[in-house]
Amino acid sequence: MTRPTLFLAAVLTAGALTLGGCATPMQASTPHRVVFQVSDNDPAKWNLALNNAKNVQQEYGSRPVQVEIVAYGPGIGMLKADSTTANRVTEASKAGVQVVACQNTMKAQKLNTADMNASIGYVPAGVVELMARQREGWVYIRP
DSSP states (O other): OOHHHHHHHHHHHHHHHHHHHHHHHHHHHSOEEEEEEEOOOOHHHHHHHHHHHHHHHHHHTTSOEEEEEEEOGGGGGGGBTTSTTHHHHHHHHHTTOEEEEEHHHHHHTTOOGGGBOTTOEEESOHHHHHHHHHHTTOEEEOO
16 A cells, blocks of 8 residues: 555554444433323233333443333333223332323323323323424334
8 A cells, every 4th residue: 555545554454443432422321212192991901011110220220211101002000000900000100211101191081180090291282292202213113
């Protein structure tokens, strides 16, 4: 190789190493984000979604991760205060999983916040929430 070629190769290698070194801390601090859709009034589906959420949190451990479960349509039944999955939903919420109910569905089913699990949050429209999360780069899962 000629001197100019060696010099260019050294500069490009140094630049690649520098960029690689800069990218690693940014990637480490960027949270992994996953949103689960549950639109079935089926305890088995809810337990699967809750298990998946817990597994994601366990896999990432202390690394940043955001987990959200969006319920709408028939799936909102499992977010009622007296549902068979109420204890697991509460546990997931306490562990940092954001569990949200669609207010459009609640209105259609004549439900209010007093009917619902006290640990959940609310979004105006479940489908719109899923769209927004996907647009923001969240991974979408439907168990």
